[in-house]
Amino acid sequence: MSEIHVDLSRDLCAARVSPLANHRCTMADVLRLMQVPNFDLEAAERVPATMRRLSPGDTLFHEGTHAETLYFVRGGTFKLTCTAEDGYEQVLGFADVRELLGQDALGVGEYPSTAVALDECSVYGVPMRDVLSLSQQLPAFNAVLHRAASLGLRRRAQLVDVLAAVSAEVRLARFLVQWSRRMGGMGLSTTRFHLRMCRRDIASYLGVAHATVSRSFGALADWGLLSVSNRDVEILGLAGLERLARSTRRNGEDAAEAPRLRGMTALGASVASPRLGPGAGKLHAA
């Protein structure tokens, strides 16, 4: 409700700054972005495409609207959601550089989800109705589409993987491991990063209440696996976090249970006094 209001105002704001600013570019830019090794440069440059910038909170497309454009994320991070009719917003995932947005609309004609920019973003756009014919004309583009489809399917499997975990801590651990790998894949640090989404979004992605996300972060910090300050995360024990993430059904005890009731002396145990107010073992205290 109030979120929708915010979205709209943000949209208007962005529209003022750059009113539907679709800069012209070509398919060659798109293929370069997608790191296609070699392709028919001349042909690609004859195919027009668009480029668009978005600010945090801007909506790239809304669930249910007619799908006119297939997008390629050039930079920034998007949040993909789908909204139940009672207003509950389920986060389906996050997309960053080189991911496709709107591919799941190819068959149906309207977007089944909403894409919202989480930070400064830019995308390339290709008209949806040209996609099929273009994929015939440009084999390189076709390959990109198929690879992206395969990757998209596995991205969704990741979400399933997270939601399938029993405990909230394990879900969060899996999410963080995924995020860490994603950061690594982009050449960034796998142990220190800034989460672009708010707790509520994480909670929705994990399928838990947002209060539980806070508690789980606290638990992971207590176990010495990470330190967290707001959206800045530093993973202290990546191996331990991965082990925890791997745990299923009640055998998570190997990785997690020991510290819980005991004073957790085994792990390094920098948790002198458990409740010292906000951030006993937190980052921002240092």
Next chain:
Amino acid sequence: MSEIHVDLSRDLCAARVSPLANHRCTMADVLRLMQVPNFDLEAAERVPATMRRLSPGDTLFHEGTHAETLYFVRGGTFKLTCTAEDGYEQVLGFADVRELLGQDALGVGEYPSTAVALDECSVYGVPMRDVLSLSQQLPAFNAVLHRAASLGLRRRAQLVDVLAAVSAEVRLARFLVQWSRRMGGMGLSTTRFHLRMCRRDIASYLGVAHATVSRSFGALADWGLLSVSNRDVEILGLAGLERLARSTRRNGEDAAEAPRLRGMTALGASVASPRLGPGAGKLHAA
């Protein structure tokens, strides 16, 4: 553990009956199966493909093995799973006629999931390494692939939808509604059907304990929404079931119990007292 043993023995058994029985056929058969309206028949008939039959329990491909073939389900139902290293098996979904199996392996070269036949099945197979070039040569095939990718993405979203539900009853309701629609899409009854999978598989798909699935079936039966005997389900109140499936976070009670049900009077609405004791509306009890 024991399941693996069973799978292997079944595989061997099937291998005895029809040892790798890949019947020859052509791409034209595949395109006909996929209901492509018009295509280059001559060209399609020049492209070889294979057909294979499977019995219940047979494994079409194992997670992690080299992906040689893209499959098109010709008949029957498959279970898609992925197995954690500790042996826990997460059911990712079910596939029936006209769905693609192995498309998520296109980019990586090995299957990220396992496909097991739940009943008598048959599939067409197309060599994975030919898929890209074939999609260039046969626009109809290319269109099929893109449509399937889009549909596959939305199938996964369905699973997310189920796992995102708060209560076990709502999850089961969503699953049953999905299954009902799927049956309807195949021209079968939307209200009476036979589930091909065991409770354990349903539980894994729903992300709950298998005992909870039983209880949820019981609850739905108590509420007069369906009757169930083993794997045979009859939906008595499809509208009510859909309303229950739609409910989220805490307002599920509105949908499940008295208040909201008044909207759908025609159904009998025999939901007087929530606690009626076991087996109030069961089929086999009558």
Next chain:
DNA sequence: CGGGACGTTGACTCAAATCAATAACCGTGG
């Protein structure tokens, strides 16, 4: 310096996991 969104923490309650026993089902074979 508010105001509003975001984040953390506590208390309470309840739905569901777990453990466990029983009962139905099914193919096999005496």
Next chain:
DNA sequence: CCACGGTTATTGATTTGAGTCAACGTCCCG
């Protein structure tokens, strides 16, 4: 035909993890 083991399904008793509600602290932006 029924007896038999194995798998699958239901149901009960008990415990606990996490949802909900609510209060408070924090950050940021106008």
